[in-house]
Amino acid sequence: MQKRLIKYLAGYKIPVLASFALTLMVGAATVWQARFLSQAIAAVFIDQQSLAAVKNTVWLFFLTALLRMGSQWAGQSILYDISAKVKQTIRQQVTTCLQKLGPSYADQQQAGELKNSLTAGIERLDAFFSDYLPQLVTAVVIPVLVLIFIIPGDYLSALVFLLTAPLIPFFMMLIGDVARARTQRQWRALGRLNAFFSELLQGMVTVKILGCGEELAKKIRQVTDEFRTTTMGTLRIAFLSALVLELLSTLSIAIIAVQIGLRLLYGKIAYEQALFILILAPEFYQPLRRLGAQFHAGLESLAAARRLFAILDEKPPAHHGRIRPASSQESIVFEEVYYTYPGREASALQALSFRIEPGQKTALVGPSGAGKSTVIALLLRFIDPQRGDIFIGSQRLSGIDPELWRSGLTWAPQRPFLFQSTIADNIRLGDPQASLERVIQAAKQAHLHEHIEKMPRGYDSLIGERGVSLSGGQAQRLALARAFLKKASFIILDEPTSALDQESETAVARASAELIEGKTVLTIAHRLHTIEQYDQILFMEQGSISECGTHQALLRKQGRYAQYIHSAGAVV
Amino acid sequence: MNENLKRLFIQSLRYKWWMLLAALLGFLTAGSAIGLMMTSAYIISAAALHPSVAELQVAIVGVRFFGLSRAVFRYLERLVTHSVTLRLLAQFRIWFFTALAPLVPPQLAFLRSGDLLSRVTADVETLQNFYIRVLAPPLVSVLVTGFMAALYGVFAIKLGLIVFAFMFLATLAVPVLTAWMTHRIGGRRVDLESQIAILALDGVQGLADLTVFGRAKDHFKRLAQLHDEFIALTKKQKQIVALQESLVGVLMNAAVVAVFMTAAPYVEKGLVQGVYLAVVVLGVMAAFEVFLPLPGAVMHLREIVCAAKRLAEITDMQPPPIRDVMGAMMPVYDWDGPPKPDIGFADVTFSYGRSEPPLLQNFSLIIPPQGRVILTGPSGSGKSTLIKLLLRFHEVGQGTVYVQGRPGMQYDSDFMATRVSAAPQQLFFFSTSIRENMLLAKAEAAPADVIRVCEMVGVHETIAALPEGYETRMGEWGVQFSGGELRRLAIARALLADKPIFIFDEPIANLDAEQEERIWEVLAGLPRHKTVLVISHRLPKQGMEKWQVYRMEELQHYGKPEDSEKILSKKNL
Structure with missing residues (x-):
């Protein structure tokens, strides 16, 4: 995990080296500051000199301080810069990958969690690149530098430093493994907690209808308490490592102080040298202590990275073909197609075969769970057949470039997703370059124009937050408006299962009839008037087609279809 | 500060x-x-x-x-x-x-x-x-x-x-x-x-x-x-x-x-x-x-x-106020007696916005205790709105909504939810397990109760066939189940809630013929002392005698309040 993250730094060798050089500068300045200060104090205290005599040394001390603070800031600034660039790279990779994985992957995930990875998850990487990793370097550089300056003057103190320093990373690693596992658990708990909240609010109406608000308030307390328990469990251990580190450093300072104090007592060491070591002692341990503090944030960073890498490692379901689809007027043929959704035992499609000729209007009819939506998902290339093939003319669908394939078709789902943007932008999904005139034209064709006109800000009305919401029928018409704007030759429709209001019902019927004129059409149909007009009815049951023909022919046949229409009927 | x-x-x-x-x-x-x-x-x-x-x-x-x-x-x-x-x-x-x-x-x-x-x-x-x-x-x-x-x-x-x-x-x-x-x-x-x-x-x-x-x-x-x-x-x-x-x-x-x-x-x-x-x-x-x-x-x-x-x-938003509407009492019930399960709309006029035409106009409907009512009528005639009014999600413009013989305005929406078991058209399931979703309706329900209501609506077998059964998580938006299965789960959830009044909005949409009849039977067979209101396009094929059927048009009286009084007195048995 760490190695994989560090690889992202490969492109930034010069800035990384620059920040390393600045760290060295900080180390050197630290040592010189201690030298000047101990000189000045010793001169006044031991040699009884006047202030005027040491003034220059004091000013040198201050200048070195400025140098140290300046280098520290410059080094940190460079690191923030690198970290920002790496975050951009990873964001780019993850969003590209998400597009490749497509809707079938996104639907399996919790939207809130996935969104969190994309936003907060990427932000958390900062802790690794600009805090944890540099601290790891600093924790080596500064102590080594300090040692180099102490050894020539005082072997004994250097020995204390040398003996205590390695203990710190040792304890850190010892406790780190436990803490790492715990941190990941905590990150997952946080993800669940967030998902729980976003859902709670999405389902607020249901919560009110069921009257389970109090139950859920209790549940919030329970879930947050659980979260607190796991987090405190993590922290107790994560902080334990910091405790050990701090103990080591503070006790070492105490040992050094007592040890040089006693040697001073017997005149074995000069006061100036003793003070020099004492001033440096906290500087020696501080980077190691800070590392302990950053360690926890570093672990959180790694846990976030794990989720991001999990997305990157996911295999795209469709092997993306390169072939351009031949002419748009080709027959669509399903040959013995099988599909089973992951996690479900029963297969959604079983040896499904059918044929749609160019210009033909085909309706998929059948009970819920018959596999109608799966057919659409296959045609939209959200999923690929597990066995069998789909042919477009003579080409395999799996060999065709999915983007080019989709550019030749249009789709009006039952529940189109409404983006939190203006109505006009939502219609423009069909064609981003469309002028407002064309958008209005499409809305008129979809019989939605009048309704939009009535909104306070017309086509500029915002959907979503503090904006307008559309009824099911209106959303359906918006989907049709998108389809009108796109002008494709193959149209896939998914009629709403439930009844729309009367106005929408007629509007949708009229608009759909206009839309499909002269096009190849596949519709999941629930309406009698739709079915009656179509060239071909595919009656689906349990993942395959049990009857096929025109509405009239099938009714005459008095088979399963006739029975179904008779009993269930269509919505209208 | x-x-x-x-x-x-x-x-x-x-x-x-x-x-x-x-x-x-x-x-x-x-x-x-x-x-x-x-x-x-x-x-x-x-x-x-x-x-x-x-x-x-x-x-x-x-x-x-x-x-x-x-x-x-x-x-x-x-x-x-x-x-x-x-x-x-x-x-x-x-x-x-x-x-x-x-x-x-x-x-x-x-x-x-x-x-x-x-x-x-x-x-x-x-x-x-x-x-x-x-x-x-x-x-x-x-x-x-x-x-x-x-x-x-x-x-x-x-x-x-x-x-x-x-x-x-x-x-x-x-x-x-x-x-x-x-x-x-x-x-x-x-x-x-x-x-x-x-x-x-x-x-x-x-x-x-x-x-x-x-x-x-x-x-x-x-x-x-x-x-x-x-x-x-x-x-x-x-x-x-x-x-x-x-x-x-x-x-x-x-x-x-x-x-x-x-x-x-x-x-x-x-x-x-x-x-x-x-x-x-x-x-x-x-x-x-x-x-x-x-x-x-x-x-x-x-x-x-x-x-x-x-x-x-x-x-900082304020919930709708609870008002004491003393004037609007329904004549039929003894106010000091125990509350009786029923639903009443007296002369209700309602529209979603000031500029919108009224969806309900002088609408009156009284469902007596133990009533079994199917309400039918064209789409957009305001049937689904009735549930929202009963649960006090919206304020009625004119008239009074009664629940258990009391004007709804005297209570907040949370209290209403304790009287009414509703299965609305909009379905929402949390991405927790099926069992937990069911228990939202009644936290103390035993596992056997959950199975019983799922058996009643015919989804038990589907659930039992899943590898994790009732512990199966429902995907966000309930994507793992078909529309018909989700609808039946919503009905099962309302049955489990088991409050004095049941309301089902289009319970049989997305269902095949066999399932549809089964649901009708279940709804008609609810205990005698419950009041049941079903909003539906289609009527049951069998057992019609158990139901009283109203059409929306009959109940709306455009601009003639005296008619609604007549209805009130006529329909009150």
Whole structure:
């Protein structure tokens, strides 16, 4: 995990080296500051000199301080810069990958969690690149530098430093493994907690209808308490490592102080040298202590990275073909197609075969769970057949470039997703370059124009937050408006299962009839008037087609279809 | 003080003792570090004068004590501080949820968007930092400043004043400078953050639509543009904070120089013993560590104020008032007797907006106790609206809605939910297990009860066939189940809730013939003492005699209130 993250730094060798050089500068300045200060104090205290005599040394001390603070800031600034660039790279990779994985992957995930990875998850990487990793370097550089300056003057103190320093990373690693596992658990708990909240609010109406608000308030307390328990469990251990580190450093300072104090007592060491070591002692341990503090944030960073890498490692379901689809007027043929959704035992499609000729209007009819939506998902290339093939003319669908394939078709789902943007932008999904005139034209064709006109800000009305919401029928018409704007030759429709209001019902019927004129059409149909007009009815049951023909022919046949229409009927 | 900040403060006061304890521990930690350096400096300075070992004994014990106490206090401080943080998080979450609970769905409608997700998860999470990042650093800084000024004042008043001056600058001037330098960045960053959240969620949830229309690339490109700007601003902000931290370092060194320059002449003149020169200088160096988190606190304060402001927009909404409608009593019932299960609409006129034409006009319908009623009529005639009126999600314009013989306006929507078991058309299932989703209707229901209602509607076999049975998680939006299965689960959930009044909105949509008849049978077979209202396009094929059927048109009386009175008296048995 760490190695994989560090690889992202490969492109930034010069800035990384620059920040390393600045760290060295900080180390050197630290040592010189201690030298000047101990000189000045010793001169006044031991040699009884006047202030005027040491003034220059004091000013040198201050200048070195400025140098140290300046280098520290410059080094940190460079690191923030690198970290920002790496975050951009990873964001780019993850969003590209998400597009490749497509809707079938996104639907399996919790939207809130996935969104969190994309936003907060990427932000958390900062802790690794600009805090944890540099601290790891600093924790080596500064102590080594300090040692180099102490050894020539005082072997004994250097020995204390040398003996205590390695203990710190040792304890850190010892406790780190436990803490790492715990941190990941905590990150997952946080993800669940967030998902729980976003859902709670999405389902607020249901919560009110069921009257389970109090139950859920209790549940919030329970879930947050659980979260607190796991987090405190993590922290107790994560902080334990910091405790050990701090103990080591503070006790070492105490040992050094007592040890040089006693040697001073017997005149074995000069006061100036003793003070020099004492001033440096906290500087020696501080980077190691800070590392302990950053360690926890570093672990959180790694846990976030794990989720991001999990997305990157996911295999795209469709092997993306390169072939351009031949002419748009080709027959669509399903040959013995099988599909089973992951996690479900029963297969959604079983040896499904059918044929749609160019210009033909085909309706998929059948009970819920018959596999109608799966057919659409296959045609939209959200999923690929597990066995069998789909042919477009003579080409395999799996060999065709999915983007080019989709550019030749249009789709009006039952529940189109409404983006939190203006109505006009939502219609423009069909064609981003469309002028407002064309958008209005499409809305008129979809019989939605009048309704939009009535909104306070017309086509500029915002959907979503503090904006307008559309009824099911209106959303359906918006989907049709998108389809009108796109002008494709193959149209896939998914009629709403439930009844729309009367106005929408007629509007949708009229608009759909206009839309499909002269096009190849596949519709999941629930309406009698739709079915009656179509060239071909595919009656689906349990993942395959049990009857096929025109509405009239099938009714005459008095088979399963006739029975179904008779009993269930269509919505209208 | 900012109103929202004040509210936050009041919420936090619940844990004031915890917070004081944490601050005290923070002060003791800093104090130990200072003590360690000062006693160490004293030991070597005193030793340089070659006294007997005995004279150093106390200082040696002191050094060891501070060495230990610093680490221990720090550990305790961090534990207490984080525990306070998580307690505050729970506190703020529940506060937000309880503020939300009395609101009715029309008020909540606009919240069903991506921004809400960012609000509740991110904003409430931001609030949790209120103590650890905003209150704690200045609290500890002030304590340390006071302590150090007093301590140095003992050596010489002037030293005390110098130390106070530099620490005052670090406590106040540096944070103010930080606030000024980051003023513009902060606001824009918060804007960007919420826009990015919206785009990211739209991108995830609307990926199917984006993909089919070939717009996914553009969508994520727009996300990338905003995110790049956000990253750049974050970087700049962090660089400014780092600059301020270096500034604190410069102040510390300046303080060291000032203390030295002041103390040296005192030593020269013998006003201060020479042993203490190193002590006061090293003490100042150790003390400045507490001022380092202050520039960061400014950033956090700004974020928290923004988050609190956004949350307040939601929590400040008022639920519809509970009104005592004395005049509108239904004549049929004895008000002092036990409440009777029934539903009544007396002369109700309702429209969704002022400008919209009324959906219901002088609508009257009385369903007596134990009634079995099917309400049919064309789409858009307001059938589904009746449920929302009964649950008091909307205010009726005119007329009165009765539940169990009492005017609905006397109660809030939560009370109504305890009387009515409803299966509306809009279905929502949480991505928890099937069992947990069912138990929302009745928390104390036994597993056998859950199975019983699922058997009644014919989904038990489907569920039992799943590898994890009733423990199977339902995907977000319930994607794993077909529309018909979800609808039947919603019916089962309403059955489990088992309240005096049942209302089903289009319970048989998406169902095949066999399932449809089964549902009709179940609904007709509900216990005698329950009142059942079914809204449906289609009527049952068998057992019609069990039902009373009304058409919407019969019940609306455009502009003729006298008719509705007639209906009221006629229909009241």
